Amino acid sequence: MPVRHDEQLRISGTRVRLHPQPRFMPQYAQPETVWLSLAPGRIGPGPADGRMYTVDALDKKAYAPDAFPPWTGQWSPPVTPGPDGHFDHIDPASREFGVVHMYGTVRRVLDIWEGYLGYPVEWHFHDLQPRLELIPYIDWDNAQSGYGFMETGYGKPRGDGPREPFCLNFDVLAHETGHLLMFSLIGIPDNDTLTTEFRGFHEASSDLVALICALHFPSVVEHVLAGCRGNLYVENEIERIAELSPTEQIRSASNSHRMSEVPDVRTPWDKLTQPQLHQVGEPMTGAIFDILVEIYQQILVEEGVISRDLADLADRAADGSIDVHRVREPFDAAYTADPSGFHQALARARDIVGWRLAQVWQQTSPHNLNFAGVAARFLTIDRRRSGQRFQMIIRNSFRWRQIGPGFLPGAAR
Ligand SMILES: [Zn+2]
Numbered sequence: 001m002p003v004r005h006d007e008q009l010r011i012s013g014t015r016v017r018l019h020p021q022p023r024f025m026p027q028y029a030q031p032e033t034v035w036l037s038l039a040p041g042r043i044g045p046g047p048a049d050g051r052m053y054t055v056d057a058l059d060k061k062a063y064a065p066d067a068f069p070p071w072t073g074q075w076s077p078p079v080t081p082g083p084d085g086h087f088d089h090i091d092p093a094s095r096e097f098g099v100v101h102m103y104g105t106v107r108r109v110l111d112i113w114e115g116y117l118g119y120p121v122e123w124h125f126h127d128l129q130p131r132l133e134l135i136p137y138i139d140w141d142n143a144q145s146g147y148g149f150m151e152t153g154y155g156k157p158r159g160d161g162p163r164e165p166f167c168l169n170f171d172v173l174a175h176e177t178g179h180l181l182m183f184s185l186i187g188i189p190d191n192d193t194l195t196t197e198f199r200g201f202h203e204a205s206s207d208l209v210a211l212i213c214a215l216h217f218p219s220v221v222e223h224v225l226a227g228c229r230g231n232l233y234v235e236n237e238i239e240r241i242a243e244l245s246p247t248e249q250i251r252s253a254s255n256s257h258r259m260s261e262v263p264d265v266r267t268p269w270d271k272l273t274q275p276q277l278h279q280v281g282e283p284m285t286g287a288i289f290d291i292l293v294e295i296y297q298q299i300l301v302e303e304g305v306i307s308r309d310l311a312d313l314a315d316r317a318a319d320g321s322i323d324v325h326r327v328r329e330p331f332d333a334a335y336t337a338d339p340s341g342f343h344q345a346l347a348r349a350r351d352i353v354g355w356r357l358a359q360v361w362q363q364t365s366p367h368n369l370n371f372a373g374v375a376a377r378f379l380t381i382d383r384r385r386s387g388q389r390f391q392m393i394i395r396n397s398f399r400w401r402q403i404g405p406g407f408l409p410g411a412a413r
Contacts, residue, residue, distance in 0.1 A: 001115030001216065001354075003347050009035040009111075014043050015086040016104030020170055020217035023092075024158055031092055032219060034104060037111040040085025045078035047087055047103040051110065051123075052132040054078070054103045056095070060138045062151060069133040069149045095137070102136040102152065102167040109177040109213050116351075116358035123148075124183040132180065136167035145176040152176075174213045178206030185361040186369075193367035196269040200280030201369060207285050208357060211253050215350045221343055230300075230335040230342040231314065231327060232293045253289035257282045259402035265371075283401040284371055288353060290397040295390055296349035305341035306334050352390070356381050371403045 013035030021028040038049055046054045056076040063069075079096045082089040087104065090097045114120055123132060125148040133149040140153030143166045152172065154163035166172045182205050189198055214220050224232070259265070262279045263272055272280070297314065300306045310330050317324045335342055359381045364374060375398040382390055398404050 001112040002351050005115050006216065009037060012039055014038050014040045014081075015088040016100055016108075017088045017090075017092070017097075018101060018104050018108065018170060019168055020214060020220050022164065022169055024164065027219070027223060031097075031101075032217065033088060034108055034217075036104065036107050037114075038107075040081075043081060043085070043087065045080045047079060047081070047100055048131075049107070050131070051120075052103065052106060052134055054099050054134045054136065056099050056137065057135045060135060060151070062138055062140045062142070062144065062153070063146060063149060068128065068147060070129075071133065071135060098136050098165050098167040102134050102150075102173060105170055105173040106132070106134060106150065106177050108216075109174045109209065110181075112213050112216060112354075113181055113209065113358060116355045117362065121181060121184050123180065124188065137165060142166075143172050143176055145179050150176050150180070170214065171210045174210035175206045178209030181209060182206065182361060185358075186364050187366040189366040189369070194269065195369050196263075196265045196267060196272065196277070196280060197371050198366060198369040199269045199272075199277045200265070201284060201371070201374065202281070203278045204281030204284040204288075205357070205361065207253060207281070208288055211289070212350055212354045212357070215346065218343075221346055225335070225339070225342050225346065229328070229332045230306075230339075231331040232296060232346075253285050255282045255286045257286060258400070259283050259371075283403060284374070287375075287397045287401040287403055288357065290400070291390075291394055292349050292353045294393040294397065295352055296345050298390070298393065299345040299348055300342065303341060303345060305338055305345060306331070310334070352386075356385070372405050375403050376405070 015033050015035055017031035018034050019028050019031050023029050023031075036043070043049050048054060055071050056078075057071045058074040058076060060071065060073060076095075079087070079090065079099050081087050087100050090100050110121065123130070129148050135149065135151035138151050138153050140151075141155070141163075143152040144150070150173075152166035152169075154165050155169070155172075157163045179202060182202050189195070257279070262282055263276045265280060269277065297306075297311055301308050301311045310327065313322065313327050313330075316322045317327045356378060360374060360377050363377055363381070378398075379391065379394055382394055
């Protein structure tokens with residue numbers, strides 16, 4: 001969501017509190033206030049609005065593949081807003097908090113992407129029902145989104161503690177919302193036009209939905225940038241961000257896999273496991289993440305936050321031609337002098353990539369989807385928006401990942 005749009009919501013929106021990352025991580029133990037796009041009073045008990053409603057189902061197992069909402073079993077009373085219409089009064093230790101956390105996260109993710117698209121997304125299941133059903137607590141060790149619903153169970157316990165509900169996990173909820181957005185924006189292929197790349201792209205895109213959304217929390221941006229002193233580029237290249245970043249989505253996005261290192265996309269999708277389909281998407285996720293990081297660095301130079309010389313040094317450190325220690329100190333000095341310059345550059349790079357991704361999804365056909373076509377569309381959309389400014393970055397990032405017309409399926413292996 002564009003920064004100015006987000007600032008406006010702080011005046012007009014409804015407050016909820018969300019954990020930007022799992023609450024067992026000390027820096028995210030306290031939930032943070034987030035403003036949803038609907039005005040106070042427009043989110044009813046549930047919480048519920050015109051696009052989604054929450055049902056605290058009791059004793060529910062996962063929907064069977066042929067089952068559809070609405071849930072008709074037992075459920076707890078809906079959570080009601082405070083007298084001012086906001087939902088930030090709920091005790092974080094209560095069951096109700098998880099109910100509001102699920103609603104607040106899914107609504108926030110939808111707000112962010114509608115902010116880039118500039119119009120409301122119509123759910124792909126709107127013929128069946130206009131609203132998405134959200135079920136925060138089911139007896140299951142997984143989470144899923146399906147035709148008209150999203151439901152979440154529990155992750156593994158940490159040590160001797162209780163199992164951690166997925167309804168409190170921002171990344172899991174955002175990823176599942178990403179799948180729903182992809183079905184709504186890209187659409188649904190036929191049996192004979194469904195490609196392995198479609199499935200891989202779904203996973204990659206859902207991870208990117210979660211990543212871009214996580215970068216809307218000031219605390220996440222602060223934590224990531226302070227951890228690497230603003231030098232995302234080199235840290236990414238040497239894969240240290242995985243250690244620096246607590247964010248699961250950033251970890252998966254900063255992977256270094258190329259197409260020749262993941263399962264062959266010519267393998268029919270139903271011959272691959274779910275983790276393998278995720279791997280197929282990794283070079284695509286990685287390419288978009290690299291584009292984001294390089295645009296961020298270009299903005300740092302354009303805005304004078306770092307010098308061109310330092311950026312060039314960082315490039316050379318990234319390709320291994322000089323030692324990374326040579327850039328660490330100057331980055332540290334630049335970050336200490338102007339942390340907000342780095343924060344603003346990352347927010348702008350996030351919005352540049354977010355806007356382009358939203359356009360790509362909107363313009364991509366679900367039939368016979370392939371990565372080369374997606375890359376070409378990304379380039380075209382960018383060129384129409386920004387001319388040549390980022391074209392080299394984008395072309396090089398896709399090429400490095402072996403995505404593009406020069407890399408026929410499997411040709412690189
Ligand atoms: Zn998924």
